Amino acid sequence: MMLRLSYLKPIFAAIFKIYMNTFESLGLSQEILEAVKDMGFESPSEVQEKTIPILLEEPTDMVALAQTGTGKTAAFGFPLIQNIDLNSKSTQGLILSPTRELCLQITNELKSYAKHYKNLNTVAVYGGASITDQAKQIKKGAQIIVATPGRMKDMIRRNIIDISKIDICILDEADEMLNMGFFEDIKEILSHSPATKNTWLFSATMPKEVAQIAKKFMQNPKEITIGKKNVSTKNVTHEYFIVAGRDRYNAMKRLVDANPDIYAVVFCRTKRDTQKVAERLIEDGYSASAIHGDLSQNQRDLVMKSFRSKSIQMLVATDVAARGIDVDDITHVINYQLPDEIETYTHRSGRTGRAGKEGTSMVIITKSEIRKIKQVERIIGQSFVAKELPTGDEICKVQLLHLAKEVHNTEINHDIDPYVDQLESQFEDISKEDLIKKFFSVEFTRFHNYYKNAPKLTKPSEDRGGKSSASYGDETRFFINVGEKDGFNWMSLKDFLKETLDLGRDAVARVDVKNTFSFFNVPNDDVEKVKALFEDFKLFGRHVNVEITKDKKKSGGGFKGKRSGKRHSSGKGSGKRDFKSGGRNRDRSVNKSIERRRKKQ
Structure with missing residues (x-):
């Protein structure tokens, strides 16, 4: 009998593992499970598996460190929704997020999670929109408020919002909020909340400022870390390319041309650079647009809608504006410039390699920035690959083969059938080989002519000490x-x-x-x-x-x-x-x- 049971142990273990890796095993309500099924989620992510049971089991404070794109919104959203008393219209949950885009994104996701609950109202509160309209929504009853700190502080000051009875406060992207200087605003906002509330802090990195806020506002918080602190997701490959400063834009163009299917976010440090790079890409025939703080909310919404629908192939963004970008299919992140804060690189690279997909983060640097690469490597826990820029010949080959693949995979439009005989007569005197050459030359010639005369971009010279040579040339x-x-x-x-x-x-x-x-x-x-x-x-x-x-x-x-x-x-x-x-x-x-x-x- 014992012998037979020994054979069954692996089977029972496998069954147990399968069960444990389901949303049903997390203790979620039937309403949320139905919403999960509607959205097509099959199994919880690691951060969801580790946080949801704890947050549902008993009231507690929590610090959860996990990279962008790992399912953090559901990790705190599911337990928050399940803890709401639907019989009360008072505000019971508050979520603070750094940007308008992220605020709206969280609000929309929470509404999807709670679609099978009746009388659960979630309201987004953010700058750049009518405060009167937001006040009307709050007055109707908002059990959950998702807000940016600036607008939230203003509405509390005007006595529009009362958070004196909230049970749960969530600080999402806490590191970015503190990096943007919201520490004092957060302190003031939370001073209007009860000391008995639970605070859940979710962050991609753990700089000292985040540790300080956890110490100030939380009591014996449970700590959950997915991977190591501040590390980048393993689904992302990190590459850097050394160029002369004045060649930065042309280097980026080569990287884009060498990846015909690229769907990317390009990061610049300033609003001015963001706008200029986007304008120059558009002038050169690329499908691109910029998103930064100087755009109105309506303009930003239109840009993001175009990017999500892939009408725009490249989104040029500042770090602040990019906080609301939540797109799973981004293939590349291009760091046109390294960020001022090294930790910000983790947020940038987290835009790609999401939902289990592979991604690439490319960094364009000058010789003097190599030391910064070493600092980033220590923070993200991964090594960069030093790569050479693709040559013109390599780019032309990639583009030609990509075009051939597109033609081969194109579905035939039979509406042209009546004209096939006429088309054939046009090419009777041309061999199959020449026909192929002529056909592909229509597109290929543009790339070939450009790179035939394009200046050669070489890595700046370095001496044995890794520093630039004494001669500054021009x-x-x-x-x-x-x-x-x-x-x-x-x-x-x-x-x-x-x-x-x-x-x-x-x-x-x-x-x-x-x-x-x-x-x-x-x-x-x-x-x-x-x-x-x-x-x-x-x-x-x-x-x-x-x-x-x-x-x-x-x-x-x-x-x-x-x-x-x-x-x-x-x-x-x-x-x-x-x-x-x-x-x-x-x-x-x-x-x-x-x-x-x-x-x-």
């Missing part, structure tokens, strides 16, 4: 008396110089920031423009000194004590800022930059 190196003490790092100084000088795409290169001074390169043709602009330029109420370096082999050692005391100033001055020629206002502290990002909401 560039000139400048000294400027601002640095880390003025609130700059190399990325923010580069952005400031680009916008102030208005030299075009990627004209500012090799930015090297020290404590009280910095260095940067510009093309030789722009030297006089730089000199003229900074001849009488004030920053933080003091004069900015810009000069051509005398020793190109050094990063500043030859300048100690040579300048006037201006560059050693603390930078406080009168506090007045005088930016000319379109330069943007920039506070010395990082908080000013954060404040600008918050205002987009």
Whole structure:
């Protein structure tokens, strides 16, 4: 008998495993299970398996770390819906999210989850829409409110929303909310909520700010980690391409052309770069559009609708605007520029490789950014593959074979049958081989002619130390008396110089920031423009000194004590800022930059 049971053990184990990997095993209500069936979900994701039973079992606080695209919305949405008292119209659940797009996305998903519940009302509260209309919806009764912090804070201040009786508060994409400077807003919002509520914090990464908010607002939270903290999903391959700064756009074009079926998000650091890159892609015949904070809500909705329907092949976005992008079929993420915050890369790469599919994250960098790749590798727990840009011949071959595949797989339209005889007569004097060549030359010639004359993009030279060579070729190196003490790092100084000088795409290169001074390169043709602009330029109420370096082999050692005391100033001055020629206002502290990002909401 014992022998027979030993044979049955593997069978029972297999059956048990199959049962445990179902939504039925999580303790969900019949109404939610019916909704799950309607949506075609077959089995729960790892984050759902680990969080849902805990959140349904007993009231608790929770910190859950999981990457974007792993099913986090259902992980907190199912238990939240099941905990709502349908007999009460008071607000019982609050979800805070960083952006309007994500707010709307969560709201729509919750409505799908609760479609078989009667009298459950979920309302989205966000900036850029009529506050009067949102107030009317709240007044009708909203058991669940999904909100961006800025609009939520405003509606509480106006006594439109009462969260004094909520049972559950969910902070979704907590790391991004804190990165956008919403810490004080969150503190104020939660000060109007009861101390007895449960707080569920969901985040892709765990920077120290997220740990601080967990410590401040939660009591002995359960901790769930899917994979390792801050790591990227294993479904994504990470690649980087080294180019000269001025070749960044042409390098991106090659990557796009080498992947004919690409369906991608292209990330830029600033709204200005986002718009320019999108416009240039459209001018070059690509199906692209931009999404950033300067667009109205209606414009953003139209862009996202076009992208989801694949009317747009490439979406060029800022990190903030991209928080609401939830599309499972994205094949590539292209990092046109690395983000200011290294942790943000995890969010970017999480746009692809979703729902079990494979994805590729490509990074276009200059020589000086290689060190940043190493930092990203440590954070995401994966290695990058250094790759060479595809050659013109390689791209032409890929495009030709792709066109042939499309023709081969095209379904025949029999409406042309009456004209087949006439078509055949047109080609009677042409051999099969020549006919094929002529047919494909119609499309192929465009690529061939472009890449036949296109400049060769080569990786910039490096010496044995991994640094660029002493010769700057057609560039000139400048000294400027601002640095880390003025609130700059190399990325923010580069952005400031680009916008102030208005030299075009990627004209500012090799930015090297020290404590009280910095260095940067510009093309030789722009030297006089730089000199003229900074001849009488004030920053933080003091004069900015810009000069051509005398020793190109050094990063500043030859300048100690040579300048006037201006560059050693603390930078406080009168506090007045005088930016000319379109330069943007920039506070010395990082908080000013954060404040600008918050205002987009």
